[in-house]
Amino acid sequence: MDELIEPATRRTPKGNTTREAIKLAAKRALAVDGFSNAKIADIMASVNRSPGAFYKYYPSKEALLHELLDEFRTRLKAEVNRPLNTRGDPLEHLKERLGAFWKIYRDDWPVATAAFQMSMADREFARAWHGVRQQGIRGMSSVIKLLQKEGYCAGLDSELIASALCSMLEYTGYNWTARAGDFPDRLIDDGAAIEVLTRLVLNGVRGGAAETTAASPADKEPGRDPARRRAKSERG
Template sequence: MGRSSGAFYRHYESKEALLHELLGEFKQRLTLEVTKPMQANEDPIQNLLQRTGAFWRVYRENWPIVTAAFQLSMRDEGFATAWQSARQQGIRAMASVIRQAQALGHAPGMDADLAASALCSMLEFTCYNWMATRGDFPNRDIDDATAIEVLSQLVVHAIGWRTSLK
């Protein structure tokens, strides 16, 4: 790269400080594109579809940052706190949409917080696994349209069901 490590340390105290800043930028993108509040009269199922596609795109664009931050969260309390904050933001937003879907008769009786936690975990790990060099498909580049279609269908079917009316 032709730059000295001294130049780096003039801007950042450590590599971890840089990663904290990048993780903060990732969290901001999630806020803007994935966890933004629903609009009045917006269909919650359609909103879940949009959020799922946005999550895939933001995750793919920030995959190295997310992976490094997640790995550091296992051994560094500061990263664990930052990672938990990002997860909680997503879980709260997903739970809110699930509750709005429930008000329309979808997913009756389901614990919205637990469902949101499970769905967010599925999305996070699937994104990681599909993008990882040694994931389930190491010789396959899964294109955005295919990934978004599969993930969206899983999320919508997990929440979009209704009890049959007799």
């Protein structure tokens, strides 16, 4: 069946348009039916093409999901793993990364969910999903390391923190946007979602209520961050 795949060197504008339409239709099918129940015939019907035309572009439904997952990984790398300005405010870096993570998973949670499900039964998908996870963890870990230089999250493993954050963000992206999630009849806008996630995470890395309670009155002044002040004091 491989000979029916349209080679990249012979792709035409019309063919590329159809390919993109197939991928968009596949995302909609994954959102409604999941990977196992999504049918090639339904995907192709939504782009007004016959089921047989699918194999001109992909040898299988799995190959289509691999391409979608690779595009997801590429976007994650561009937006979450982009180089950091080490002189910038690490808290602002963290907030930016959280916002980027949310928007990526909001758009492509059907792909991420399908890939995760397939990773539990298929070695190729297991490797691909592991690569996506590691990429997200590296991106978040780099921000955590900057925060640790400022006195936050002292003594904790930056990769474990990043892994926990990525896991929370992944499931939250699914849970707040999928029909099977907590709010099937509610559209949660980006601003509200990012604000909730940001406050939870920033309060966590700052040490939470316990540290705030133990802080001196001067530390509680608006705009005064106790962790950062202590770190700067220790550096002299």
